[in-house]
Amino acid sequence: MTQHAFPLDRTVVVTGAGSARGIGRTVVRRLAAAGWNVAALDIDADAVIEFAKEVDKEVSTTVIGYGVDITSPESVDVAFTAIEAELPTVVALAHGAGVASPVPFLDVTLAEWNRVLDINSTGTFVVNQRAIRGMVERGLGRVVNLSSASAQIGGGTYSKTPYSASKASVIGFSRSVAREVGKFGVTVNVVSPGPIDTDIMGGTLTDERKADMARGLLVDRVGRPEDIAAAIEFLISEDAGFITAAVYNVNGGLVVN
Template sequence: MSFPVERTAIVTGGGSPRGIGRATADLLAAQGWHVAVLDIDGAGAEETAASLTERHGVASLGLAMDIARPEEIEAAVSRVEAELPQVVGLANVAGVPSPVPFFELDLAEWDRVFAIDIRGLFVLTQRVTRTMVANGIGRVVSVSSVSAQRGGGIYSRVSYSAAKAAVLGFTRALAREIGEHGVTVNAVAPGPIDTDIMGGTLSEERKRELVTALPAGRVGTPRDVAATIAFLMGPDAGYITGATYNVDGGLHIF
């Protein structure tokens, strides 16, 4: 099936001005995608959407959505499908970190991280891919983390690493299951990226240590990750599925 000219991408977690979600939404809009920005911060999502329309002339929609609440997912996706062109892309960017050490980790924190980082991702992806499969074309890209492969080591610990590892297994299994319907499913695994998490929670000494250990010699930017997501969601990536792309400056080597 040919790649639709008029197409919509859903991007979760696009409300933060310095986040990967916003950079992804902006890059997709620059490439001609109409974009729905879904974020628990409704005002931030609306601001991002308005900026996309102003800067790139695309149709956009910013909606408040708590990804841990299935009923909010259903309401948001139904609005997107009613108000924007055909949904072809889904960028699962929303997520939460967790620096809680293992022996201090309780079920409430474990459930909080899993509800957002994998359960909500599952509910949203299932809802959106039903439409993609019916249309015979789609692109799903989910943000995991190098922590899923290395067992943490940057900021977050066990619960986050486990949830992000689940994203990788989810990606591979779903790619196998729905690939015959023209839907690709891939993941990206960022390393140290200059977002609010890194800027607000890591000490300057820790940042210097990370840069020293990176073959690339620098911390990544949200745009570095967004560029990989945008490629995997584009027309030239139709033969790539079930893959994980490390965008981590080489950190996974160690």
């Protein structure tokens, strides 16, 4: 395998960057400030485009927002084609787009099951495949997919069975893809968050709910989006080239391997 050096002018694609209190926006801000050009993707085109314009004014790199339906190969291809035309070489993907599902198992309908699996599992496949094709051709790539502690402990956070199943699939998927593309200079890893103070936990967390969640952790607080963004920044760095098929448990000790 030929090892390719990181280009000085490089782009990372970040999915799930539309939510005002989501992990994706924190990832975009951190990576843009660290010298990455950023393509910010979300199903909410208006929100992500306006957010990207805001960040673009604050940094020396370029940040552009794109509306995309990650379950649609056609929509994803249109977005990536535009990214490849408008931004420097895509070196990394931070895929965090997903949906929650707090519905109890016996109340889950097939429609709800399919909704969650379509976005969290199929969406991961569609985005990864389109991004990794280009990385393999260029002989360099870093992919980080977001799973969840819910996948490892069977729920117990906020979301339940469809979410846990879909996020468990992200781990198996990422490890399998890592086996196939490592020889082309592409790494694929997983960050598995525990309780993070975002709206995916059923809305803004009260101080009382934060304290209750923290009682199940080895540290004295719930996580912040910055905790996840820091792990992603490292895993897409040039220094992380010997790390692949790994699951980083950024969860305050909720899951102990």
